[in-house]
Amino acid sequence: MKLSHLRDVLAVSEHGSLRAAGRHLGIAQPAITRSIRDIEHELGVPLFERYAKGVRLTEMGRIFARRAEAIQAEMRRAEEEIKQLKGQTTGQVSIALSSASSIALWPKVHSYFRKTYPDALLKISESLFPAAEPEILEGKLELYVGPISHVGASPRLLVEKIFDNDRVVIARKGHPLAGATSFDDLADAHWIDTTLTMSHNTTRTRDIGFEQWFKEKGMPMPKVVVHARSVLVTMLTVANSDLLAILPRQWLDYEPTASNVAPLKMFAPLPAPSVYLARRRDLPLTPMAEHLADLICRVGGNYAERASPA
Structure with missing residues (x-):
């Protein structure tokens, strides 16, 4: 098996046809066809299903493509690591952040990072852990x-x-x-329930802390009229209606929306999940990614000191 086989399988998977993959790679279609046939023969299973408008991965093909992506990513990191150890400032890092950690940390982290790696490509996605975890384990993040x-x-x-x-x-x-001063004042309030965790099969999981908070206060379950997976949508809805929501305090620091909302003063801060940095245990980071991780920890430590009560 050659690295070109991995490249060709991923190109065909991405573009949906042998012809389109060949155009993308600058390789004649017969060569792509031969490459796919060779790797399927070597593995003893079909990787693609052929149909009228192109091809798509079989179940075995999806498994192979997932591994091929991880191998390609690791080869790229190996090349970048050598270049970075030689003093070059190019390369890429893939990172996923929650909205709260983005507001709290990212502006300073990015500013500091650019001073050392001005030419780096950062691939950033907004995500929560259930969606990000498999991508870290597969080497995509x-x-x-x-x-x-x-x-x-x-x-x-x-x-x-x-x-x-x-x-x-x-x-x-x-x-x-x-100006509410008692929980009775909230009896008729309408709420937005934000989804903080999602299962892998996309079935919605209620934010346990949301309901638990009402139980601890001896309050009836809230009247929820909106279930929102987007924090930005939640903020916009709160800012333009009489609905209430419970959100990480970082959103009060986000200027584009914070000017239109305020915390209800009768409530003390409510506990929220801590913010963590996660990475593969068995996969060494490139110097660039290691530097980014160090900055996140350093800026996060400073943020924690500022946010802690005096």
């Missing part, structure tokens, strides 16, 4: 920064706490309940 649920992480991951966090009840400025 190098770092995740955000909350990790009580279920915990795979033992194959190295996880480090960055800072503890809390949440606040927010409402639009000028909300009729802004």
Whole structure:
């Protein structure tokens, strides 16, 4: 098996046809066809299903492609690591961040990072841990920064706490309940329930902390009229309606939306999942990715000191 076989399988998978893959790679279609036939013969299984408009991966093909992606990513990292050790500042890092960690850490982390690696390509996605974990394990992501649920992480991951966090009840400025002083005042309030965790098969998982908080206060279950997976949508809805929501306090620091919302002062901060840095335990980071991870820990430590009560 050659690396070109991996390249060709991934190209055909991405482009959906042998002809399109050949155009993308600058290789004649017969050569691509021969390469795919050779690797299928070597493995003893078909990797693609042929149909009228092109091809698609078989179940075995999906398994092979997932491994091929990881091998290609590791080859790229090996090449970049050598170049970075020689003093070059090029390369790429893939990282996923939650919205709260982005607001709290990313502006300073990115600024410091660019001073050392001005030419680096950063591939950034907004994600929560259930979606990011398999991508880290498969080598598609190098770092995740955000909350990790009580279920915990795979033992194959190295996880480090960055800072503890809390949440606040927010409402639009000028909300009729802004001056509320008792839980009875909230009896008729309408709420947005934000989804903080998602299962791998995309079935929605309720935010246990949301309901638990009402139980601990001896309050009836809230009247939820919106289930939102997007924190930005939640903020926009709160800012333009009388709905209430519970969100990480970092959103009060996000200028584009914070000017339109405020915390309800009758509530003390509510506990929230801590923010962690996660990476593969058995996969060494490139110097560039290691530097980014160090900056996240350093900036996170400073953030924790500023956010802690005096």
